[in-house]
Amino acid sequence: MKKDLGVKQAVFPMPVLMVAAYDENGKPNVMNAAWGMISGMEKVSLFISEPHKTTKNIRKTKAFTVSIADVAHMEAADYVGIASGNDTEDKWERSGLHETKSAHVNAPVLEEFPVCIECELDEIIEGDNHAVIGKIVNVCAEESVLDENGNVDPSKLNALVFDNFQSGYYVVGEKVGTAWDAGIPLMK
Amino acid sequence: MKKDLGVKQAVFPMPVLMVAAYDENGKPNVMNAAWGMISGMEKVSLFISEPHKTTKNIRKTKAFTVSIADVAHMEAADYVGIASGNDTEDKWERSGLHETKSAHVNAPVLEEFPVCIECELDEIIEGDNHAVIGKIVNVCAEESVLDENGNVDPSKLNALVFDNFQSGYYVVGEKVGTAWDAGIPLMK
Numbered sequence: 517m518k519k520d521l522g523v524k525q526a527v528f529p530m531p532v533l534m535v536a537a538y539d540e541n542g543k544p545n546v547m548n549a550a551w552g553m554i555s556g557m558e559k560v561s562l563f564i565s566e567p568h569k570t571t572k573n574i575r576k577t578k579a580f581t582v583s584i585a586d587v588a589h590m591e592a593a594d595y596v597g598i599a600s601g602n603d604t605e606d607k608w609e610r611s612g613l614h615e616t617k618s619a620h621v622n623a624p625v626l627e628e629f630p631v632c633i634e635c636e637l638d639e640i641i642e643g644d645n646h647a648v649i650g651k652i653v654n655v656c657a658e659e660s661v662l663d664e665n666g667n668v669d670p671s672k673l674n675a676l677v678f679d680n681f682q683s684g685y686y687v688v689g690e691k692v693g694t695a696w697d698a699g700i701p702l703m704k
Numbered sequence: 705m706k707k708d709l710g711v712k713q714a715v716f717p718m719p720v721l722m723v724a725a726y727d728e729n730g731k732p733n734v735m736n737a738a739w740g741m742i743s744g745m746e747k748v749s750l751f752i753s754e755p756h757k758t759t760k761n762i763r764k765t766k767a768f769t770v771s772i773a774d775v776a777h778m779e780a781a782d783y784v785g786i787a788s789g790n791d792t793e794d795k796w797e798r799s800g801l802h803e804t805k806s807a808h809v810n811a812p813v814l815e816e817f818p819v820c821i822e823c824e825l826d827e828i829i830e831g832d833n834h835a836v837i838g839k840i841v842n843v844c845a846e847e848s849v850l851d852e853n854g855n856v857d858p859s860k861l862n863a864l865v866f867d868n869f870q871s872g873y874y875v876v877g878e879k880v881g882t883a884w885d886a887g888i889p890l891m892k
Contacts, residue, residue, distance in 0.1 A: 517846075517847075518813065518818075518820065518844035518845055518846055519844060519845060519846075519847055519850070519854075520807075520842055520843075520844050521842070521843045521844065521845055521854070521856070522842060522843065523745070523746050523840050523841070523842065523843065524821075524840070524843040524856070525742040525745065525840075526742075526770075526772070526819055526821050526840075526843045526845075526856065527719050527721070527740065527741055527742050527748065527770070527772070527821070528719060528772055528819070528856075528858055528861060528863050529717045529718075529719055529858075529863060529865050529876055530717075530719070530741070530742075531715050531716060531717055531718070533715070548883075550742075551741055551742050551743060552715065552741065553715055553718070553739055553740065553741035553749075553751065554713040554714075554715050554718075554738075554739050554751070554868065555739060555749075555751040555833065555835065556751060556832075556833070556834070557711070557713065558711050559832075559833065560715065561741075561743075561749065561751070561833070561835070563741065563742070563743040563744060563749070582714075582715070584714070584715070584716055587880055590880060590881050590886050591886055591887055591889060591890060592887070592890065593886075593887070594881065594883055594884070594885070594886035594887030595886075595887030595888075595889075595890035595891065596887070597883060597884070597887065598884055598887045598888070598891060599887075599890075599891065610890050610891075611890065612890070619708075625706065630706075631714055631716070632706065633712075633714050633715070638832075638833070639832075639833055641829070641833070644744075644747075644826075644827075645743065645744070645747065645749075645826070645827055645829070645835075645837050646744070647743065647749070647833075647835075649833050652711050652712070652713075652714075653711070654708055654709070654710060654711065655708075655709045655710065655711065655712040655714045656706035656707060656708050656709065657706055657707060657709055657714075658705075658706055658707075659705075659707055662707070663870075666707075666709070667869055667870060668709070668712070668714065668716075668869040668870075669869070669870070670716055670717075670867040670869055670870065670872060670874070673716060675716050675717060676880075677717050677865070677876055678883065679858040680742065681855055681856040681857070681858055682851075682855060682856075682857070682858065682882075683882055683883040683884065684858060684879050684881070684882055684883070685879065685880050685881040685882065685883060685886065686858070686876050686877060686878065686879050686880060687876075687877040687878055687880055688717055688865055688874050688875075688876065688877060689874060689875040689876055689877030689878075690874065690875055690877075691872050691873065691874050692775055692778060692864075692873050692874060692875055693778050693782065693872070693873040694870075694871055694872055694873065695736075695782055695785060695866065695871040695872070695873065696782070696785070696786055696871065697782070698778050698779055698781075698782035698783075698873065699779055699780070699781070699782030699783030699784070699785065699786045699787075700783075700786070701779060701783075702779060702780065702783040702787075702798050702799065702800070703783065703786060703787065703798075
């Protein structure tokens with residue numbers, strides 16, 4: 517017997533995404549977004565509202581990056597979710613993060629985080645179902661998080677997990693199975 | 705120095721969502737979707753393509769539910785991602801899952817999973833940026849996963865985590881911080 521809780525944002529786990537873009541003068545800004553997901557083989561959708569400095573920047577530069585935040589940089593990742601580039605002039609400097617310009621799009625690749633999705637702006641959906649949609653042009657990653665086949669090994673990411681129930685940050689624990697494999701017994 | 709990997713679906717962690725709907729005869733079906741996220745205070749967006757039986761069902765009944773898959777039911781959760789309701793007539797029965805009709809929408813609440821988001825269909829975005837968007841009407845949860853204040857305690861969910869790099873399932877590990885708190889030192 518389940519209990520009614522009303523309207524809640526009850527997806528779990530959520531990622532901790534670092535969304536970064538330049539302004540019109542090439543000054544970097546970055547924000548923390550949990551409400552973002554792959555939305556197609558070459559697409560990522562971010563549910564970030566219009567007033568964010570990052571949304572304004574993306575409208576101007578038509579590009580952004582999405583990095584996966586890790587435990588080692590939780591303080592900076594959380595800070596960029598508290599402070600706003602709209603009213604904190606030195607937000608980028610205070611974050612302590614570093615960037616280099618992407619080789620593929622006009623957006624900053626954050627040095628501290630091991631995996632970065634480089635996107636061109638694909639579409640901004642207006643209205644009630646507002647979404648900022650990027651076309652993935654490339655993903656780049658540190659060698660230290662790759663396995664022997666050159667794929668990202670998630671166990672090396674130390675990625676943060678976000679919970680929208682109690683606003684907690686977590687680590688990812690042990691691997692318990694593999695998709696398209698765990699369910700095979702029920703196929704027979 | 706990061707290495708280019710090309711186009712990858714590089715968000716991590718992803719949830720393991722059980723998306724359930726009835727067909728026109730009230731027969732339940734459920735699928736496994738990692739590409740879904742909260743997209744507004746009262747919205748959830750699912751990036752599931754048109755050919756899925758579930759998408760067809762949602763078009764007919766205008767409702768669906770989203771449950772959070774847990775470790776105890778990994779085999780069933782994975783199975784409903786392998787088999788298709790389009791060609792496996794007894795997919796629901798084989799899954800071993802049970803359901804009761806939602807008190808709020810015309811869609812099945814899965815008994816085995818502790819948290820369920822009950823949605824009315826809000827909009828299906830057509831075209832390149834296809835999305836099935838639900839309006840959250842209610843969330844229901846088992847008492848066993850609630851804390852003393854009646855909120856969902858994520859540490860009690862044993863929620864599965866999905867990785868799109870290597871298609872692994874993981875558990876969530878220890879809590880390491882709290883949002884809007886961890887970053888406060890950098891505000892000063």
